[in-house]
Amino acid sequence: MTAADSSPGGPRSIEQRGREALERLTRDTDAWVATADATGEPTLVPLTFWWDGETVWLATRDTNPTGRNLRTSGRVRLSFGHTRDVVLIQGTARRLTSEELPASVGDAFAAKDGWDPRGSGPSYVWFQITPEVIQAWGTVPEMADRDLMRDGKWLVRGD
Template identity: 40%
Template sequence: MRLALPDTFDVVLLQGEAECFLDQDVPGDAAEAFATKFGWDPRAEEGPFLYVRVVPKSVRAWRGEPELRGRVIMRDGTWLE
C-alpha cells in the first residue's frame, strides 16, 4: 500500500503493509490511542468505520520539486536519518 500525505507541496510518501479492521474488530489499544489523539471515537458513531494500520517499509518526504532527490528517509523498515 502507498499513502501520500498531506498535499502536493509538503509530501510524505509511505509504502508498507496495510491491515484493515472493522470498528468492532480493531484492537482496543489501537482504538483508544486513535480516540485520544484525535478526540473522536468512531466506535461511538452510527454506521460502520474502517481502521487502517500501515507498517511502513519505506518513507520519502519532501517540500516541493527542489527536494525530490534523495528523500528516502526509511528503507526496509529502518530509519536512515
C-alpha cells in the same frame, strides 16, 4: 510555514526532513489515502489517521471502495502535507474489526481527532498501515535525497 516554503538558503537536510516528517505524522489529523481495485481503478480519499510511532491507523467503512481495496490488495499510499512539503508513505494494510482493535489504539485515535469510529456502527473497520517506504521533500533539490525509509527499514528517522 515550513522550511520548505521559505528556504532561501537551499534544501533542508535529510535529517531535518526526517524530524519534520515525524512531527507532521504526530500533528496532522488527515491524510490522502490512495488505493486501487483489481482492475487498477484508483480511489483517493481523505481519512483521519493516528500515528503510533511505527504504523498509521485508519478507520473506514468495510464496504466503500477504499475499504474494499485495502481488504483485497493490502496496498496503500498515503500523502501528508502539501506539494511543497510532502510526506509519502507506501505500505501494507492489516484489517481489524472494532472487536479486534486494541482499546489503547481506539482511545488514542479518538483522543486525537475527537471522533471515535467504534461508535459509528459495525460497517467501520480499522486498518493498520505498516510503512515500507517513507519519503519527504519540499522542492526539486530535495527530491534526490528523499527516502527516510526503504524496504521497511529507517534510513533517517529524525528523532
